[in-house]
Amino acid sequence: MVHSRMPGCVRFSIQWSDIHKPYGLSYPHVTNGGSKFINGHVLFRMGKLSESVCYSSTEASNRSNDTSAETCHHKGVRYYRIVLPVLFVDKTFTTTITIWPDADDDGNLAAAVRIAYYMIWWVLVSRSTNAYILAIATTICLSHQFQNLQSYFYSLERIFEDNELNQLEKEVKYEKSLKVGIKMHSDTLWCTRQCQIVYGIVYSGQIVISVTGLAVLMFQMLNSERTIPNTLAIFATAFTILITNGINMWSAGDVTVEATSLATAMYSSGWQNCEGAASVRIRQLLLVAMTQAQKPVVIRGCGITEMSYGSYLSIVKSSYSIFSVIY
Incomplete structure (x- = not known):
């Protein structure tokens, strides 16, 4: 036939x-x-x-x-x-096509081996997925913690609006509350450093996968047949890489943005309402705290790349640069 x-x-x-x-x-x-x-x-x-x-x-x-x-x-x-x-x-x-058994093999041994493949596959996928979820959730919590600190320092000025306290009691209460806020800031910075240590390998892997994946997709688009299915597959993969990388950059970049605004919140906490010796003590204390708050809080991947909004564009440009140099 x-x-x-x-x-x-x-x-x-x-x-x-x-x-x-x-x-x-x-x-x-x-x-x-x-x-x-x-x-x-x-x-x-x-x-x-x-x-x-x-x-x-x-x-x-x-x-x-x-x-x-x-x-x-x-x-x-x-x-x-x-x-x-x-x-x-x-x-x-069958979503996962293995070397053996073939997709058309309906034997008992093939079914048992296929089940084992899927179990191993789910273990690997769940581990990587959970790592991403934990990293994103932790950085979101850190960014909101810096927001809470800003709100806390802004609220300290209301202490001097309480007419039931005299000036001395207001200064004592303000100084005590200011020290609590500085202690919370110190604890938040410690959590940020621990996040860098724990999730540094996750961010590094994400950067490497994004750069190499986009570069490989460019080569594939250049060498593959110009058909709608091929084009859609390439663009879908590229879109997934960009979205995944963008979510990581977004959540980690929010930490840097919110931490940058904390020094302004400290300055607006109402220190100018203090008088005499209390004013000198509080200004010295606040100067040290603001100096620490003005230091950039940055989470890095691969030890050098900042996880920020600007780095997102840099990663995309790096992929095209690799493609241009090799091709």
Whole structure:
């Protein structure tokens, strides 16, 4: 039934009686000399998926008498061999294609090995996913902690608005509250340093994956066939990499932004309402705290790259630079 076969092309001449249509499928065809030609479709024969058919669009009426193979490409055959049986032949949808067993192997040993593969796969995926979730959640908590500190220092000025206390009691209460805020700031900085130690490898891995992944996708787009499925797959992968990297940069960059605003909140805490010796003590204490708060709080990946909004664009540019240098 197969007229000819060449690399990259399979040509069929199939009688209509060979095609079974139990699934209500519609096959565009051309009739000539009792033969039916299925153009650009995956064929179902005897209830199983056969191979795709490729023909040129010219001289369709003479195809049944032409025994020469025509050059064509059907890279989507493997995709249809997996997806279409799920829709029409009651097959399973296999997302992870292993070297062995094959997707069509329904044996007991194959099923047991496939279960083991999936268990190992889930362990690896869950570990990496949980690492990202913990890193993002921790940096979000840190950024909100710096926001809480800002609100706390801004609220200290209300102490001097309490008419039930005299000036001395107000100064004592303000100084005590100021020391509490400075202690909380010190604890938050310690948590930030611990976050850098614990999640530094996560951020470093994310940067390396983003740069290399985008560069590889550029090479793939340059060397692959210009088809809509290939383009959509490349853009979907690139979009996923950019979104994942952006979420990490966003949450870690918020820590830097909120920590930068803390010195202004300390300055606006109401120290100018103090008088005499209390004013000198509080100004000296506040000067040390503001000096510490003005130091940039930065979470880094790979030891050098700041996890910030500006670094997000730098990573994208680095991927294109690698692509330009190699190509």
